[in-house]
Amino acid sequence: TAAEQFLSMDRQQIMHVAHETLAGHLRAILGTMTVEDIYKDRDAFAQQVNEHSAVDLAKMGMNVVSFTIKDIHDEEGYLDALGQERIAQVKRDATIGQAEAARDATIRSAKARQEGETAKLKAETRIAEADKDYKVQKAAYDAETNRRQAEAELAYTLQQNITNQQVRAEEIQIEVIAKQKQIQVQEQEALRKEKELEATIRKPAEAERHRIQTLAEAKRFQTQTEAEGQAVALRQVGQGEADATRATGLAEAEVTKAKGFAEAEAMPCKRKPKPGKTITRPPFYWNSSEGCQMWQRQWPNRWPRQSAS
Template identity: 35%
Template sequence: MDFKIVTGKGALVIPGLQTVRPLALTLNETELKVSCVTSQGIQVIVDGVVIYKIGDAPPFIANAARRFLGQQPKMESQVYNVFEGHLRSIIGSMTVEEIIRERDKLASLVRSASGVEMEKLGLVVDSLQIKDLQDPTGYIQNLAKPHIAQVKMEARIAEATRNREAAEKEAEAAALIADAQSLSAIKQSAAQANAEQARAQAAQAGPLADATARQQVVVQETEVAKLEADREEQKLQTTIRKPADARAYAQRTDAEAKKAADISAAEALAKRTELEAQANARRVELEAQAAAGAAAAMAGATRVTGEAEAAATTARGNAAASAVKAKALAEAEGIKARGEALETNQDAVISQQIAENMPAIVSAAAEPFSRIGQLTVLNGGEGLNSMVGGILSQVGSFLPSLASALRGKETPAPAPVKRPAAPPKAPDA
């Protein structure tokens, strides 16, 4: 359906065919109170106001007429909805600090974002103002506390500085006052002292003149006494001190000469003692060297003798060992030969052994008769023969056992000889 826009003048209207509906082009105002969440996740409530109107150009008026003609009260709610969405979107990308510091930037971003939609509605935004930013969580209040504390601290520091400066100024003023008072008192005291001194000088003028005259007399008397003392000193130097100094000098000279003589004698004695000690030490050294040479010679002779004796002992030991070895080898050869002889002809070997040991056997059998001091043989020659035959019979009684032993052993040992019982002692004829 087409319509005609007439602005700023009148128009002809055909009743029944045309209808006239006015559309106000005045300013409109919409309050904004939008709950938003910042990029930090902090909830804030933005209070603002949007001032807008229908655009003056025909396209704007046509867009506004199509949407709000006859329904102009809905314009406020539509504008509120547009700005509410964009305001939430833009604040969601900002921090609380940016919103506080850059409200103009926020308003500019919201106007730019909503410009296209407002143009479609036929509206033009004249102004967008952020009036207030509420913080239900208390973030802004807490954010301000460090600055508030800093400001309070600076205020206290400034106040303390002003108080200190005031106290310093007051102290300086008090010091200046005290200095002025002290200087005034000093000047007053000096003036008073000068006055008192003048009065005292005036009062003491007479006594001072007497004292001055007396002082001059005393000075003259002192000079006279000093001259007399100098004269006595000169007299003392001439009569007493100089002779005493001469005597002391003579005594000191004698003492120094005696001391020098004693020192020379002591040095000579010490030198002689040192020379004697050196001579004795040289003599002892020579004697020790001689004794050491003799000891070395004796030790060399002893060593040579010991080496000779050791060599002789070694030779004797080697000879004895060789003899023992030869004897052992000979005995071994003899035992081997006897063993071989026993294997071939036992009787001959046994007879040889008996023959070799016969003197010992007979000696052992006759040993009991060696203890008889006097022997009386009865029955003449027959008794003697009988006795000898008894001995021989005793010898023959153990020959078989001896032969048996020789057969059973390689190196037989002589059997013990049984001594015959002593015959009864005959009575003396």
């Protein structure tokens, strides 16, 4: 492991091992590339060294953070000559590049000016079109605004009229309610006066009329009762007189009958009436001791059967 390898080494020794590892990979990669490739493409060369050495360094517990080739030279001056040529080429290319750049700049400038003018004209055209569109749209907007404003004013006027009508309708309704209230008050006042009139005039008059009617009824009933009583009394008196007359007659008859009985007993029996003969005098008894039979009269005027002696 890395700890076992570097356990007995100090810092300098560890750095030397890492340096040698990188140098070995560097020499191996140099053997596969041409001098021109190495000189011209240092970044690719450094990238290959970094990639090939990273595996071995990782086994040692290390990793390459950055690997850069500062300079490449040799003892024969070959690389310097390549550098001069390269410098001349670079200068030439730079001059050509500057000329081409100036040309391109001029062309691009002219083109840019042309394009600028074109763009300006197009922009002005677009501005004009935009201004025209703006004016058209503004005119349409103004017309629409005016139309809506007119509609709004008309709607406001209509709404105001409707509101006024509603307010007037409410006022009329309030007036109607007030009139109804006034009528109710007048009706209540009339009812109150009617009740007052009823209490002060009609009821006393009605009470007086009722009193007079009651007195008249009582007087009539009294008169009728007295008349009926007098009639009953008269009937009773008449009945009594009749009863008295009848009683008197009966009494007189009884007296006469008694007298007849007495006379019959006192009178000797001369003859016996024939059966069935009507007589006007009272009946008589047949005195058995004198050889007469006693007869008992049966009313009216029938001779009774002869009783056994």
